[in-house]
Amino acid sequence: MPETPLTGGPALGVVGRGRLGAALLAACRADGTPVSLTASRGGGWQADAVPEVIVDASAPEAHDDVLGYCASHRVPLVACVSNLTDAQWTSLAELATVVPVVRATNLSFAHYLQLRIAEFTAALTRGPLGAAGTTVRERHPAGKAHRPSATALVLAETWTGASGRAVTDIADERAGLPVSEHELTHTWDGESLHVRHHVGSWAVPARGALTAARWARTAPPGLVTMRTVYDDLTARSTP
Structure with missing residues (x-):
């Protein structure tokens, strides 16, 4: 795995090539968001550099690898996998003691x-x-x-x-x-x-994942939900 961050702007890691992962990669291509890491069951982990935020749109089976990577490289995580075990939710909370973690039950x-x-x-x-x-x-x-x-x-x-x-x-x-x-x-x-x-479109949660990733990039360590993300962003935009 790479050890140095990609420079020149925000870079994402996208784990999972299912419907959400594919939509997120398409959204990144559309707005020019760099993707420095991808991971999938069939393609393994492919990385050019350490991303600034990882979006996990995979499955519970990949959870340990994702958390291990985020912990070792101190990378914020947007966690979009909802059907985790109690032990996996506990591990997610433990990761949040060292990096920001957005628990994204619904991204819209x-x-x-x-x-x-x-x-x-x-x-x-x-x-x-x-x-x-x-x-x-x-x-x-x-x-x-x-x-x-x-x-x-x-x-x-x-x-x-x-x-x-x-x-x-x-x-x-x-x-x-x-x-x-x-x-x-x-x-x-x-x-x-x-x-x-x-x-009616996977582009909707993909936009939400990008919003969460940009927010998490500068957030302090802690476990939050999308409610915190949108509360913060709407408060900033209120006159």
């Missing part, structure tokens, strides 16, 4: 807005005007690794944390076109409110 900015809307709704529905019931629905194409999705669980946890009321159901569906849908539904007597987020 609109998903961030959906979470903020859930919190806003929770604040306005306390007391006698409270929602009679809240549910989460998620849809992914057939072949999605696990169900319910990590994003659906985060939606449910966000609602419960903000409102003090658990969701009454999390429905998951495996059918249809890429990429995903996540919907939060609040039901009163005779009316309902649906907050739905639909992603």
Whole structure:
């Protein structure tokens, strides 16, 4: 593995050549972001220099190699693999004591807005005007690794944390076109409110991964989520 950083601008390492990894590489080519390292199950690790940030879009099987590389080279990590074991989540937290780690359950900015809307709704529905019931629905194409999705669980946890009321159901569906849908539904007597987020292209999470990588490049060590990234970036852009 290379021992010296690439100079002349931000450089990424992309681990994984699946749908997200391929979309991220395409996004890097489109906007001129250098990629100094790639790794995949079929191609192994290929590196010109140590990247400034690694985006892991691979699978749990590659987790130890990715964390070992980031720890030994002190490289920030954007971790996009959600179906990790408890031991692997613990290892991710340990890495965050020495480098910044973004735990990217969902990379989309609109998903961030959906979470903020859930919190806003929770604040306005306390007391006698409270929602009679809240549910989460998620849809992914057939072949999605696990169900319910990590994003659906985060939606449910966000609602419960903000409102003090658990969701009454999390429905998951495996059918249809890429990429995903996540919907939060609040039901009163005779009316309902649906907050739905639909992603139809892998270019969307790829843009989010680039945003997270640029943020992590100058962040201090610590384990954060995309919520922290977007909170920080929206705060900077607010007059």
